[in-house]
Amino acid sequence: MGTSINDHVDRRTFLKYGGAASISAIFAGCTDNQSTDETTNESGTDSPDSTESDGGSTSNGDDEATEFNYVTTVTPSSIDPMKGSDNLETLLLHNVYDPLLYYTDGTPPELQSWLATNYSVSDDGQTYTFELRSDATFHNGDQVTASDVKYSVQRMMDMQNGFSWMWEGVLSPENVEVVDEKTVRMTTNDVYAPFLYTLPFLYIVNQDQVEANANSDGQFGEHGDYGTEWLEANDAGSGPYQLASRERKREIVLEKNDDWWREFPHGQDGYEVVSAEMVQESATAAGRMREGAEMADQWLPLQTYNDLANEDGVRVHAKATFNPFYVYMHTQREPLDDVHVRRAISYAFDYDAALTDVMSGDSDHLQGPLPGAMWSHTDDLETYGQDLEQAQAELEQSEYTASDIDLEYTYVSGLTVEQNMGLLLQSNIQELGGSLSVNKAPWSNITEMTTSKESTPDMLAVYLSFSYADPDTFLYPAWHSNSHGSWTSASWYQNDEVDDLLTEARRTVSQEDRVPIYEQAQRIIAEDAPALFVMNQATRNALSTDVQGFKDNGITGYRQTFHRYYQG
Missing domain, CATH: 3.40.190.10 (Periplasmic binding protein-like II)
Structure with a gap:
């Protein structure tokens, strides 16, 4: 051992x-009752546990x-x-x-x-x-x-x-x-x-x-x-x-x-x-x-x-933490099965309006599938920004026309930011010549919908789960084909090279050796545009x-x- x-x-x-x-809200204007710092000891351990108690009654004296x-x-x-x-x-x-x-x-x-x-x-x-x-x-x-x-x-x-x-x-x-x-x-x-x-x-x-x-x-x-x-x-x-x-x-x-x-x-x-x-x-x-x-x-x-x-x-x-917000695109359904259509939508979306108007300057634009502060994030990825001419050029390379872009965007009921992102995207796609309906669904319904290709929405707004201390927690559940059938992989993305890279990264112990593997995977994913990589949010x-x-x-x-x- x-x-x-x-x-x-x-x-x-x-x-x-x-x-x-x-x-329309600006959170920065409220400061009196807002807490942004947390008290921890230097080691980051559970400081309260150092104070022993009897673990008994919790009646608080009555x-x-x-x-x-x-x-x-x-x-x-x-x-x-x-x-x-x-x-x-x-x-x-x-x-x-x-x-x-x-x-x-x-x-x-x-x-x-x-x-x-x-x-x-x-x-x-x-x-x-x-x-x-x-x-x-x-x-x-x-x-x-x-x-x-x-x-x-x-x-x-x-x-x-x-x-x-x-x-x-x-x-x-x-x-x-x-x-x-x-x-x-x-x-x-x-x-x-x-x-x-x-x-x-x-x-x-x-x-x-x-x-x-x-x-x-x-x-x-x-x-x-x-x-x-x-x-x-x-x-x-x-x-x-x-x-x-x-x-x-x-x-x-x-x-x-x-x-x-x-x-x-x-x-x-x-x-x-x-x-x-x-x-x-x-x-x-x-x-x-x-x-x-x-x-x-x-x-x-x-x-x-x-x-x-x-x-x-x-x-x-x-x-302010690492909260990536994606809009997944169903890569195995027409017309989103064409990479040029997905790139066209990626170029049509108004990221500046998303960050300044929807979020009131509260968030950062995602550069690819990983947050910028995550180790192995690839800094030199080309980031999609609104460019309607480039969007039209991508569409012209596809097998579809603008009229073929008739999609449904689904967001979690009650989540205003997801709704507003959908309304912004709806306007952007209309500029491109397509159409988009904005629909809400309870989260419990969404988790059920995404268990199959047939019921997964065309486009799904999701804050990606971040469960454990490794880039694998973002990349594998979202982009490896083994993860299909979960809300974390609502793009139904399939790329054999990405599958191989993400598997190899899991089997490589050294962090130094894993970095170039993840960098290559990010480049491919960004080029394939299986989602709108919108923002990080507090x-x-x-x-x-x-x-x-x-x-x-x-x-x-x-x-x-x-x-x-x-x-x-």
Whole structure:
């Protein structure tokens, strides 16, 4: 075995999703209640955890449980730990389930031990041995064992949902070995450079509990339905909170797990109950904040944050991060199957208006598929800007005419910035001689639509997920053909050379050696124009001034690590 690695591993990481904005709002004008900095210790580790507590009552000195009310304008498609993948789903999952490793709340975050107390990596970089905590139990009291870890891998890879793309072709269930009750060994099919950084998204489930509640007539052979129906209303986790109730499209309630193996860093000032309330309108979410809710999500219009920042008892946290906003183009549907049509649309789009009018100067133009500050970003990529003459020239090289460009643009219901980007694009395409309809759909519908080529929209507005500390988190799920069938790959992009490059980058351990591989992949993707690479956007959340412990480490769902929050 190679060197043992304990607790923390330094690595840059970045952020998921962007906020939403109003076309007429200027966020910079609000400063009184806005927070842009976060207090962390120099190592970037969980500084609150250095203060030990008894992890007991959270009544805050009275008989009433302290409740954290989180208000969101989106709804989860699933709360099954092997199916969830978007921001809200991940938020719920990592509060209910524990992975082997976890990210700290520092910026940049580091890996830290979680269910695995320590681990070692073989000299060839393919075999990982994890030692599990002796005191970790599931919510029903069962011990967390190596068999549960193996079962979780098998369930994830058999179901082929959620974050399974992270390990597709990388980790096979038969290569997960139960050494003993508290030791598990994983051998990857090949060297996979980001492997450790993906493990915070492998949630460990209670095998006995899931199997006991599985329907025998499911699609997974001897595993039946793998407990999928049961897990939409129950949990089989070991995390700091447990599922108390779920009313679909209305509310999910979590209760503190008093028997959690880890200390709650702020003890009696922590939150005993967390309710995630789903509302349809941003105005309703803003109203809940004025009425005393503890937090609203990052999807409200910019003007709404502008207004809330001036409310007593509310502050707006804003952090400029790595939030790429794409408009995917369906490359396997006419007329977008022609690269010249896609380039024509790329040249027709008014990026300056998008950045200055829609975003009020709040964001940066993307240069290719990666944010500029991500290591391996290719600085010399040709960036598309509005050039109608060039757009017409590209169209003339295609097999189609302007009248053939009759497309549908789909955005997430309630996300004003996505709507306004669509209206701008509609105007630009009309200038080119084509037409575009702008349609909204609930996020849960969009995740379902993108599972097949036939139902995926012509053009889809998406803030790309940023899950782990590696360029692979952007490039592989969006542009490798193995990722087809997910909202992260809504272009249905197929380029064998890009597939080979992204696979090679995964199998190259040295960061220095990976950079030129990613640079070449970016050049090809930019030339193929499978999406409009529009912008990076800051992320915002509205919070009660009573809420303490909020930090943004840039990882999917980690803004809402409720066990770190406390009432000030």
